[in-house]
Amino acid sequence: MNRLPAALESHLSAxxxxxxxxxxxxxxxxxxHGFTDHDQVLMIDGVACEPQTGLTASEATSALGLAVDSAEVEGALSSLSITEKDVEAGAFDNASVETFLVNWTAPDQRILLRRSRIGTVTRSGSHFVAELKSSAVDLDKVKGRRITRLCGAQLGDARCGYRGGAQKGTIVRVISDRALVVSGLHAHDVNWFCNGLLTWQSGRSTVVIGHQQSAEGIRLDLRDGPVPDMQTGDAFSLLPGCDKSFATCKVKFANAANFRGFPHLPGNDAAYNYADGTGNFDGGALVS
Structure with a gap:
């Protein structure tokens, strides 16, 4: 619970x-970055908060317990310090946001209402909305291993053991903000790069949701877009796609010995098969 400074409490009761x-x-x-909904610059802990930036916040809720408190902050890309390029490049992802209640006639009379982190950022034209999450969101992160049929490793990491590595490619032609034709890649089959992780030289990554061969090279369709400043000649690295199933690990990567899931674990489908009498429960493996 926040305790109001005496001077600020006296002011708010007037x-x-x-x-x-x-x-x-x-x-x-x-x-x-500093922003305020006041019409003048205010100094908060040495940070100049810009006035009249079009930044507004939704109602924020706080509750006892371990639930994740959430709110939203929205505005226009009207500040010189917030650019469309930075928003699209993910520069504000996981940034911390401190929200203050301030007496603008005496900025020293203030209180920190909440400290959040930016989650999902959506935009439409020059307008953006940033989701704010409390620190309780860390409690939702998975720690350790989970008992699932799918693999818990990432393709190419130490637990996976796949040594094929990423391929290097170059953009030949930009079709749209989510589609491009590239060169330098070698696809072993038609679905080789589906669900693959594409990483730009800037470090930003996206997922390939489809690819097909063309006369110019290989066309890649991206899940996320638009990609800022994507131009012909840009280089990237691309890992093959893995849906984390045992069949893909065994057939596509010949890496079944390192599979980090539990493919023989019976699920709800096995229970339903037992009920209707169509399942084969002879003690054999459920997944070959």
Whole structure:
């Protein structure tokens, strides 16, 4: 529970108040942004909060317990410090956001209402909405191994053991913000790169949802877009696609010995087969 400073509490209990909200955004790359819904610059912990940026916040809820508190902050790309390129490049992903209630006539009278992290960022034209999540979201992260039929490793990591590596490619032609023709890749079959992870030289990654051979090279369809500044000649690396099933690990990668799932674990389908009498329960393997 936040305890109001005495001066701020006295001010808020008066008949007329002069308070506003300020947001301090601290990105993972060390860049700090400050914004306020007041009409003048306010200094918060040495950060200049820009006025009239079009930034507004939804109602925020807080509750006892381990539930994840959430809110949203939205606005226009009107500030010179927030560019469309940075938003699309994911520069604000997982950035921390500090929300302050401030008496704008005396900025020292303020209180930190909440500290959140930016989750999903969506945009339409010059308008964006950023989802804010409390620190309780860390409690939802999976720790350790889970007993599932699918593999729990990432393709190519130490637990997976696949040594095929990523292939290097170059853009030949940009079809749209989610489709491009590339060269330099060798596909072993028609579905080789489906679900594969494509990583640009900037470090940003996306998933390939489809590919097909063309006269110019290989066409790749991307799950996420638009990709900022995607141009002919840009280089990238691409891992083959893996759906984490035992069949794919065995047939596509010949890596069944390193499979990190539990493919022989009976599921609900096995229980239903037992009920209707169509299943074969002779003690043999359920997955070959």
């Amino acid at each position: 008949d007329v108040t002069t308070h506003c909200f300020c947001w301090v955004i601290r990105r993972a790359d060390g860049i700090i």
